[in-house]
Amino acid sequence: MCKPNLRDNNYEVNMKYRINQKNGDELSILGFGCMRLPTKAGIIDEKRAIKMIRDSIERGVSYFDTAYIYHAGQSESLLGKALQDGYRQCVKIATKLPPYMVKKLDNAKKIMLTQLEKLNTDYIDYYLLHMLTDKTMFDKMTELGVMEWLEEQKSKGAIKNIGFSFHGSKLDFELILKAYPWDFCQIQYNYLDENNQAGVSGLKLAHSLGIPVIVMEPLRGGKLVNNLPKEVIRTFKSVHPDWTPAEWGLRWIWNHEEVNVVLSGMSLEEQVNENIKIASDASFNSLSEDELKVFDEVKSIMNEKTKVPCTACGYCMPCPHGVNIPGCFSSYNDKFLLDDKLYWWKYAQTLGAFSAEPAFASKCVECGKCELHCPQNIEIRKELKAVAKTMEGIFFKPIVGAARKIMRI
Ligand code: SF4
Ligand code: SF4
Numbered sequence: 001m002c003k004p005n006l007r008d009n010n011y012e013v014n015m016k017y018r019i020n021q022k023n024g025d026e027l028s029i030l031g032f033g034c035m036r037l038p039t040k041a042g043i044i045d046e047k048r049a050i051k052m053i054r055d056s057i058e059r060g061v062s063y064f065d066t067a068y069i070y071h072a073g074q075s076e077s078l079l080g081k082a083l084q085d086g087y088r089q090c091v092k093i094a095t096k097l098p099p100y101m102v103k104k105l106d107n108a109k110k111i112m113l114t115q116l117e118k119l120n121t122d123y124i125d126y127y128l129l130h131m132l133t134d135k136t137m138f139d140k141m142t143e144l145g146v147m148e149w150l151e152e153q154k155s156k157g158a159i160k161n162i163g164f165s166f167h168g169s170k171l172d173f174e175l176i177l178k179a180y181p182w183d184f185c186q187i188q189y190n191y192l193d194e195n196n197q198a199g200v201s202g203l204k205l206a207h208s209l210g211i212p213v214i215v216m217e218p219l220r221g222g223k224l225v226n227n228l229p230k231e232v233i234r235t236f237k238s239v240h241p242d243w244t245p246a247e248w249g250l251r252w253i254w255n256h257e258e259v260n261v262v263l264s265g266m267s268l269e270e271q272v273n274e275n276i277k278i279a280s281d282a283s284f285n286s287l288s289e290d291e292l293k294v295f296d297e298v299k300s301i302m303n304e305k306t307k308v309p310c311t312a313c314g315y316c317m318p319c320p321h322g323v324n325i326p327g328c329f330s331s332y333n334d335k336f337l338l339d340d341k342l343y344w345w346k347y348a349q350t351l352g353a354f355s356a357e358p359a360f361a362s363k364c365v366e367c368g369k370c371e372l373h374c375p376q377n378i379e380i381r382k383e384l385k386a387v388a389k390t391m392e393g394i395f396f397k398p399i400v401g402a403a404r405k406i407m408r409i
Contacts, residue, residue: 014280015060031063033265096130133352207258324359
């Protein structure tokens with residue numbers, strides 16, 4: 001265990017680690033996501049955030065995930081400060097290049113230089129193309145020479161591993177995964193998203209290709225803790241009254257041997273404590289049959305509350321007009337299931353609002369081709385109209401349009 005040199009808290013360290021199959025890195029199964037750090041008056045509460053980060057390192061957390069855009073650019077600087085005084089050598093830093101801000105190679109070069117400065121480090125352990133939603137975004141990075149330049153940085157030691165984070169359809173995940181010899185990838189995965197976005201099939205595919213998988217949104221930004229229907233909480237409690245919804249959610253992910261690290265965006269000291277405690281106890285294939293059955297029950301309760309019975313099988317795809325049909329239905333269902341006030345933002349993000357070709361429901365021209373292939377017999381055209389009406393309200397297009405202009409997309 002790496003010991004930072006300033007403090008000696010003598011924490012008992014029970015963290016579990018999984019070996020990165022590509023490079024032998026020993027990574028804590030719990031990673032610290034630095035996108036929801038504690039704030040005060042709109043800016044990061046520096047003292048608290050630094051203490052949380054350092055405490056977690058001393059208790060065995062060895063993977064820290066940030067991005068150029070988190071906390072409006074403050075997250076990387078804060079992490080850089082927290083990792084002074086001997087903490088840097090104890091951890092792996094992951095940060096991300098936002099492809100939508102890269103119009104020419106020079107943009108990428110400038111961004112990475114700034115990141116190294118903010119992080120106060122000579123190298124980035126895990127560097128990701130941030131939020132790829134379709135293969136076109138990746139192709140653009142290749143055309144601009146970004147991938148070649150990243151490889152140069154890797155050979156010089158400024159980057160240790162090249163990866164990407166993903167929000168999009170299964171098909172696009174597979175295309176991107178196979179288009180480049182990635183060192184790792186990062187996907188959204190939790191018991192509600194078992195078949196959404198990259199899903200379990202994407203997780204298994206990456207693992208079969210020897211590509212380590214970092215999981216983000218294990219609790220859907222807290223929605224699987226704070227916004228669950230009462231019946232779901234009752235079902236969880238009926239088997240383990242002492243397990244919280246967070247514990248159920250995290251244990252479900254760590255039960256998968258294909259997962260290397262689970263990122264949790266922690267804002268409170270209690271979350272750090274709880275997550276570290278769960279991580280010290282969880283391991284793959286550790287859930288019993290009875291415990292796994294609880295998830296079947298929970299999913300069936302959630303399915304009853306689901307508006308469109310889409311299983312995200314993808315048989316209706318690709319839509320010739322670029323609609324991400326399962327992605328539209330998934331965001332739409334979540335709005336009602338999880339009472340998410342920021343549903344429109346999640347919808348925009350999942351449907352590639354900041355890519356060259358967003359895959360919104362409103363792009364449907366009602367040709368009907370997709371309906372011929374849907375095993376659930378969903379009236380896709382009718383449902384997409386409802387999705388567009390609900391999710392793309394009057395302010396949606398002006399806001400997304402303005403954001404795209406600012407980002408020069
Ligand atoms: S009906 Fe709409 S969603 Fe379906 S294939 Fe045609 S344009 Fe695409
Ligand atoms: S074919 Fe039907 S169930 Fe499958 S993803 Fe498309 S809409 Fe959903």
